[in-house]
Amino acid sequence: MSSTLSSARYGKDNVRVYKVQRNEDGTQDVTEMTVCTLLEGDIAASWTHSDNANIVATDTQKQTVYITAKQHPVNPPELFASILSQHYIDTYPRITAAHVDVIVHRWTRMEVEGKPHPHSFFRDGAETRVVGAVARRDKGIDVKSGIKGLLVLKSTGSQFWGFHRDEYTQLPETWDRILSTEVEAAWNWKTFTGLEEVQKEVAGFDQAWKDARRITMETFAKENSPSVQNTMYLMSDQILAKVPRVESVEYSLPNKHYFEIDLSWHKGLKNTGKDAEVYAPQSDPNGLIQCTVTRQSSGAKL
Numbered sequence: 001m002s003s004t005l006s007s008a009r010y011g012k013d014n015v016r017v018y019k020v021q022r023n024e025d026g027t028q029d030v031t032e033m034t035v036c037t038l039l040e041g042d043i044a045a046s047w048t049h050s051d052n053a054n055i056v057a058t059d060t061q062k063q064t065v066y067i068t069a070k071q072h073p074v075n076p077p078e079l080f081a082s083i084l085s086q087h088y089i090d091t092y093p094r095i096t097a098a099h100v101d102v103i104v105h106r107w108t109r110m111e112v113e114g115k116p117h118p119h120s121f122f123r124d125g126a127e128t129r130v131v132g133a134v135a136r137r138d139k140g141i142d143v144k145s146g147i148k149g150l151l152v153l154k155s156t157g158s159q160f161w162g163f164h165r166d167e168y169t170q171l172p173e174t175w176d177r178i179l180s181t182e183v184e185a186a187w188n189w190k191t192f193t194g195l196e197e198v199q200k201e202v203a204g205f206d207q208a209w210k211d212a213r214r215i216t217m218e219t220f221a222k223e224n225s226p227s228v229q230n231t232m233y234l235m236s237d238q239i240l241a242k243v244p245r246v247e248s249v250e251y252s253l254p255n256k257h258y259f260e261i262d263l264s265w266h267k268g269l270k271n272t273g274k275d276a277e278v279y280a281p282q283s284d285p286n287g288l289i290q291c292t293v294t295r296q297s298s299g300a301k302l
């Protein structure tokens with residue numbers, strides 16, 4: 001044969017899990033997640049020689065998600081993903097890497113008659129908290145945390161000017177525009193030596209998510225943005241400053257354009273520039289701006 005299997009992984013995607021926690025005071029907490037597990041290791045023979053001996057069935061992987069959710073905490077998701085990925089490594093000698101992705105969906109407690117309701121929740125937006133853990137045999141656990149689907153808009157306080165112009169350029173410079181994006185942010189934790197080290201960071205995971213979310217929104221709101229590029233860099237820089245164990249931060253931000261509409265053809269209606277009030281939101285095409293910002297090593301040599 002002239003071909004070789006150069007990479008392979010397999011598992012179960014879209015495993016939906018819900019867990020309730022019944023508290024002593026009568027209140028309940030709920031968590032709903034979508035999990036993906038992918039395994040790597042000595043598994044090539046399944047592809048190349050129809051030999052499934054080392055294949056942990058994707059159904060088995062799914063059952064393991066449920067059992068792990070039953071027997072362990074599902075919060076914070078970084079801990080759950082780490083426990084699950086390490087389980088596959090500890091249980092199956094032929095598996096060398098286990099990738100576990102967890103998407104946490106929002107169930108926000110209802111306020112009823114001005115009080116938090118003990119067991120009723122609502123979906124307050126498509127935003128999710130996302131986590132990826134990769135356990136590698138003898139190499140610890142890599143954890144990545146993030147936010148997806150957080151839709152934000154500011155109606156002023158954004159500019160874009162001074163960009164390169166040539167015979168392909170039509171876009172006018174602007175000192176006042178609408179800025180809207182759907183935030184995808186991620187922060188990568190320094191590799192954990194194992195589950196014990198992950199366990200020690202439990203409070204830090206929730207705090208980092210809160211800080212990253214707050215920094216994202218505060219920076220978006222407060223900065224008179226010269227570009228999406230600059231705004232996302234400021235966000236990344238602040239997250240790195242706030243969370244020492246985080247080594248790099250990534251943002252991927254679509255620029256969701258809102259076009260002015262010239263209505264002067266209708267009785268001279270003024271609706272552009274400083275008179276613009278009615279805009280046409282665009283679904284596509286959209287700008288897409290991405291970056292990874294990495295902590296600068298201190299440079300201090302011992």
Ligand SMILES: O=c1[nH]c(=O)c2[nH]c(=O)[nH]c2[nH]1
Pocket residue numbers: 160171226227228229255287289
């Ligand atoms: O913030 C922006 N960055 C760009 O690179 C760009 N390009 C563009 O057409 N509009 C914008 N806005």
